Amino acid sequence: MKPVSDEVRAAADRAARTSYGRLLALLAAPTRDIPLAEDSLADAFEQALHTWAEHGIPNNPEAWLLTVARNRQRDVFKSAAHRTSTDLEEGSAVTDLDAIDPDAIPDKRLELLFACAHPAIAPEVRTPLMLHTVLGFEAAQIAEAFGVPAVTMAQRLVRAKKRIRTAGIPFTIPGRADMPSRLAFVLEAIYGAYTIDWESLSADPDPLESLAAESLYLAVTVAALLEIEPEAWALAALIALSSSRAPARYVDGVFVPFDAHDPARWDPALIVEGEAYLRRAHGLGMPRGRFQLEAAIQSVHCDRRRTGVTDRTALAALYRALVEVAPTAGARQALAAVEVAAGLRRE
Amino acid sequence: MRYTILLHYPELMAAGELDEAAIEQGQAAFHRYAADLSAAGVLISAEVLAPSSSTTTVTAIDDDFRIQDGPFADTKEQLGGTFVIDVADLDAALAWAKQAPSAQWGPTEVRPGATHWAGDSWV
Numbered sequence: 001m002k003p004v005s006d007e008v009r010a011a012a013d014r015a016a017r018t019s020y021g022r023l024l025a026l027l028a029a030p031t032r033d034i035p036l037a038e039d040s041l042a043d044a045f046e047q048a049l050h051t052w053a054e055h056g057i058p059n060n061p062e063a064w065l066l067t068v069a070r071n072r073q074r075d076v077f078k079s080a081a082h083r084t085s086t087d088l089e090e091g092s093a094v095t096d097l098d099a100i101d102p103d104a105i106p107d108k109r110l111e112l113l114f115a116c117a118h119p120a121i122a123p124e125v126r127t128p129l130m131l132h133t134v135l136g137f138e139a140a141q142i143a144e145a146f147g148v149p150a151v152t153m154a155q156r157l158v159r160a161k162k163r164i165r166t167a168g169i170p171f172t173i174p175g176r177a178d179m180p181s182r183l184a185f186v187l188e189a190i191y192g193a194y195t196i197d198w199e200s201l202s203a204d205p206d207p208l209e210s211l212a213a214e215s216l217y218l219a220v221t222v223a224a225l226l227e228i229e230p231e232a233w234a235l236a237a238l239i240a241l242s243s244s245r246a247p248a249r250y251v252d253g254v255f256v257p258f259d260a261h262d263p264a265r266w267d268p269a270l271i272v273e274g275e276a277y278l279r280r281a282h283g284l285g286m287p288r289g290r291f292q293l294e295a296a297i298q299s300v301h302c303d304r305r306r307t308g309v310t311d312r313t314a315l316a317a318l319y320r321a322l323v324e325v326a327p328t329a330g331a332r333q334a335l336a337a338v339e340v341a342a343g344l345r346r347e
Numbered sequence: 348m349r350y351t352i353l354l355h356y357p358e359l360m361a362a363g364e365l366d367e368a369a370i371e372q373g374q375a376a377f378h379r380y381a382a383d384l385s386a387a388g389v390l391i392s393a394e395v396l397a398p399s400s401s402t403t404t405v406t407a408i409d410d411d412f413r414i415q416d417g418p419f420a421d422t423k424e425q426l427g428g429t430f431v432i433d434v435a436d437l438d439a440a441l442a443w444a445k446q447a448p449s450a451q452w453g454p455t456e457v458r459p460g461a462t463h464w465a466g467d468s469w470v
Contacts, residue, residue, distance in 0.1 A: 120437060168348040168459055170436035178438075 127192035240274030241298035263305035312342035349460035356453030361398035376448035
């Protein structure tokens with residue numbers, strides 16, 4: 001048998017995680033009970049191992065898993081122990097699930113993302129919760145990425161999941177009025193998944209497995225599901241363009257400062273991908289938000305691969321706009337540095 | 348889901364810091380708020396409390412009770428009223444909480460109910 005390449009394994013992992021996130025979102029949305037949905041889904045996956053080994057893989061594995069998990073969920077709802085702690089609203093949720101055609105499984109991951117990044121969830125747990133529920137990462141893996149003990153992370157996740165149910169945090173896509181502020185939380189949480197791994201990205205022998213790739217996947221998923229939100233496309237562009245430079249960050253294990261990067265090492269496919277997302281964001285023709293400006297800044301940097309020089313005047317203009325929109329200390333410092341480099345300001 | 352909206356605010360009226368017009372304005376705003384909740388079919392109960400200067404706190408001490416003048420916690424903002432509502436989810440409850448007249452003057456807490464007494468049992 002041919003050894004499975006890392007790429008194939010990553011693709012298989014991704015497919016499994018996509019399925020996991022889609023099914024978990026669907027099972028948890030009507031009841032807001034993520035732990036019950038997780039248990040039901042785990043049971044279904046375990047049953048699949050036995051049944052599929054014996055009878056072969058069904059035509060539509062996701063529909064099979066959904067049906068088994070749904071039955072499991074229903075059994076729990078019927079059980080006396082659960083009946084006393086559940087209300088009519090939750091009881092009717094099982095009926096909602098019955099209405100779903102397993103051959104046309106709707107995508108509720110966006111609703112799950114908005115629940116994970118709800119303002120009523122503590123900001124520091126939003127990114128971990130998202131990685132855990134939407135992408136199926138274990139608490140221990142997330143703990144490692146965030147540099148906290150596994151037990152601590154597990155406790156935070158349990159608390160957050162419990163809170164979604166008891167506080168009544170809905171699995172819904174916000175209306176137009178709330179969308180800008182609520183989407184900002186979702187995008188921030190996804191960007192959080194990218195930034196935690198930034199330092200170790202190039203030291204990672206298999207970037208496909210890194211959280212940078214996962215955060216790009218999430219950003220693209222959100223952008224594609226929402227279709228018309230420029231900031232969502234811009235975040236996808238920002239992550240793709242920033243990630244493109246990963247191969248140049250370390251040469252022979254030695255860190256290379258950004259200005260000394262050899263642009264020939266940058267990943268051209270990610271640059272093309274990022275530019276396409278950025279055009280899409282700009283094409284939606286709204287005032288440029290924070291992520292659009294940050295992505296445009298990365299685009300200017302990436303253009304060094306083509307032209308051999310960095311357009312510092314363009315950078316300065318973009319940073320000035322960024323400081324207007326998001327006046328963070330980091331943006332102000334970057335603006336000052338770029339104006340000095342462009343000769344627009346004395347040191 | 349049932350939520351209790353807990354209104355906390357500084358007791359300006361009790362401190363005599365509000366003139367007649369401001370008091371009338373506040374009362375009209377609370378009337379509108381309750382009427383809106385009621386018209387939307389989500390209001391279970393509404394209660395505006397007398398100033399905390401009139402409250403009395405009972406605390407068990409050994410085999411007896413200590414009866415004390417004043418609130419349990421002496422803070423700048425005091426619990427001034429409660430609205431119990433029944434809505435679909437936290438977002439709906441938060442939307443109502445933001446419309447509470449006192450939300451302009453002090454923090455508003457939105458707390459889900461765990462169980463409530465109906466007839467002869469907790470449900």
